[in-house]
Amino acid sequence: MPVVIVDGKEIEIGASERLNGIQAARRAGVEIPHYCWHAGLSVVASCRMCLVECGKRDPATGKVTMQPRVVPACQTPAAPDTVFITASDKVKNARAMVEEDLLLRHPIDCPICDKAGECLLQDYHFQHGREARRADIQPFTSRRRELGDTVTLFVDRCVMCSRCVRFTREVSGTSELLVINRGAQEEIDVFRSEDGEIQFPLDNKLSGNVVDLCPVGALGDKDFLYKQRVWFMKSHDNVCAGCATGCSIKVEENQDRVYRLKPRENPHVNQWWMCDEGRYGYDHVHDPARVTQPRKRDGKRHVNIDWSQIAPELDARLRKAGRLAAVISPHLTVEEAYLLAKYFRSLDPQAVLAIGPIPTEGSDEKFPTGFTIRAEKCPNRKGVEAVISRLSGGLVNWGDLLGQLASSRFGAVWIAGGYKSPWNDAQVAAKFSDVPLVIVQDCFASPLWDRADYQLPGATFAEREGSYVNATDRLQSFRWAVRPPAGVMVEGRLYWQLLGREGMYRASDVMAEIAREITYFSTATKGVPDVGVDLKVNQLA
């Protein structure tokens, strides 16, 4: 195995691996500070924060020859026998210089900057900067300028790493951002007319990513701006429920309130990115219109009912209902789908299992580096379908089920919705008029909700735990990020109770069971890593 040597430590690299100095050092547990380099963008080696000493070890004699000058680690290939020195005085001085330089004209308005607490300029200053200012004291200027609907620019905070510019050129392919002026007068901007009017705003479906890329507080996310100090938030790994891509994300919340979603690196799904629709698509979680009171029908009206009564009461009624059907939304997790399906099939071995409507919008959109926004606006069609097919031996879709309603004389139909907004109309609801027992679980009221005999408030993605299977058959698991509002019971918990299972509902236990029972999921038997598992691997074998 070829080796590179980082601060005297030998690390092995794969023969075909092409790492740079930053990546090689990471393997050795050494973090080289850097601003402009990002694994998902081209290398410009301009910020010079990553300067290190570099040399070569002669494999025959073991003699090391160092280059006299410092080199940017981001631009230096970690070829076999390369020697990196990352902690010498020379390197420390170079870092101190860059940090000092970047602070010469920086407004240092951290108290009013959203980035404070997760800002590389701050962190690196503490780690690598000088103790005291040596440069002249600048009058304070911190200008703000609009770039578009999603992102705003705090001009003077920019460290000119050009990540945002490269992103719009290389990843979104839209090239809205540019550098204006020259030298120390340089600023990030969009194309404007002479009078400053924006001609081409930052306006693409991936725009929010530039805020994540910005190492400092220069780019502000308008959705998040001034809402929360970052150190108050807790971050939870999750998966975006916005479309069938299923981007790996982080849900960031404080006291059960979601403040922002951020992409989480996953080379198999979303690389480092997520789309704006997903990023800003969490409003429904805290929508005041969400239903939060379980009720049951009492003649023409609905009356409140306590959650503790619900499972026993429903179980008793369903056992006597005769022919059963359950509709499982593609917003439910694999585990939830499995539990509900299991439950219904245990009551009625012939129970019809159908998948709920699949929301679609437009067609798939593919960006230059491969990132894809899917037309299918739900996270788990494939997972739910796999469960249904296996447990009922066939797949019934929403349209099929509606068609069967008139002839099949169901004794009870359970509809697990979980959609982001009302999704059915009066005509649909009318089709259920002859079903004696209709149970609807959902987040928002709708005609069908009004028709229901039992109205059971359900969870949103941030409150669920479990797994989704995305468009490319990758299964990703996640835990809940916030507790549901009072009055809502997460679907999986209710199904767990209905099945009369002991203890707490834990999705990972259920997944282990599913992986044993349904071949499609067997890759998940040994647990699911952060980046998920590929279920196709198993199909091919």
Add this chain to the structure above:
Amino acid sequence: MPDFQPTLLAQVGKPESHTRRVYEQSGGYQALRKVLKGMAPKDIVETVKSSGLRGRGGAGFPTGLKWTFLPPNHPGPIYFCLNADESEPGTFNNRILMEDDPHQVLEGLIISCFATQARVAYYYMRCEYPLAFERTTAALAECYEAGYLGQNILGSGYSLDIYMHRGAGAYICGEETGLIESLEGKRAWPRIKPPFPAVEGAFRKPTVVNNVETVACVKQIVERGVDWFKSIGIPPDPANPRDAGSYGPKLYCLSGHINRPGCYEAPLGITCQDLIDRFGGGIWKGRQAKAAIPGGISMGLLKADEFHCPLDFNGPGKFGCLGLGTAAVVVMDETTSMVDFLLNSCRFFSHESCGQCTPCREGTHWATQMMTRIKHGKGRHRDLDLLAEIGETIGIMPGTTICGLADGAAWPIKNCIKKFRQELEEYIRRTNPTGWMETNPVPALELVGIH
């Protein structure tokens, strides 16, 4: 140099010297005919290599060697960029050639393109040269007319097109990869190397970038031979294994406080003193010299008692300067304030820094800020230490930047503080009697806009 006959400037001064007619009357385009009749491209490369010609654009890189870096047997296209962005302060030799003898440049360029097998060349000229542009454009038209350009040149089967491209007034467009970016229609942010242009240059194809004077030398070498070229100049310094020698004639640009400023041709290696005395007619107004820039402001400073410095590629380095650069000598007399010199130099580089490398963008700006404050009577001794530190730490030599602009910014600072520290300190103490010893940060002065 009574026995030295100018060759590069031989045409300059003749009436109508910029026309093809006059150029051809004195043997113009015979070298091209010779090349196209009987020489193989690799023969020319060999000839140029053995002549020891080093690039005249500033870095002094051996021209023949650079050409051999092109990938062998490349299917093309290979591009040739003629660097006529000439923006180094004090430098105007390209301008003289382009205005008064554009055909010499074009003949040299066509031969160089043939040698490198480029079929497209870009002539990148700074926009501040309207006359040079006009005459070069006219000369190009004359070449097409005469069949020196276009398809199947002089029946040789070799074809070449040359396109004029005008810069928009930025020093950094002279840096070869800045030039290429600019040519491609982008912001002139120099590229990281490797890959070098010879491997991946304009439009991601192998590209040669040479200076105007360099290709003029190529023409002369092809016409007069390697021996002639090597009979002029200075052989390698045996004490310096990295010196490749300094052969051939050179155009020296002499300006500043002298009696006869101008562009003069002399053998490489003439001393600064000789240049001033024999060509420049001595220091003006009967004054004494104080200092000189040896080869464009990037190269640093020679003190008057260092004027015996030979102006070859190896000479200025022995006096702490960066190198020969563009061989543009700017002379300052005894009345010149070194504070003014350094402020001017710092301002130029902070204005011209392309701004991508942090140390260059911020270092040059910080230096200008301090020099402005010093100039306005608010300087401190400490500023000189900070300036010296900036001078020591920015540039490709220490490894902290992408291109050599930062080195060019550093050298005047370093040289000036080393060689004139006493004067600078005296100025600071005299103009800031109560604050010169301050070491804590002081308020910044508003910088005067320099756009």
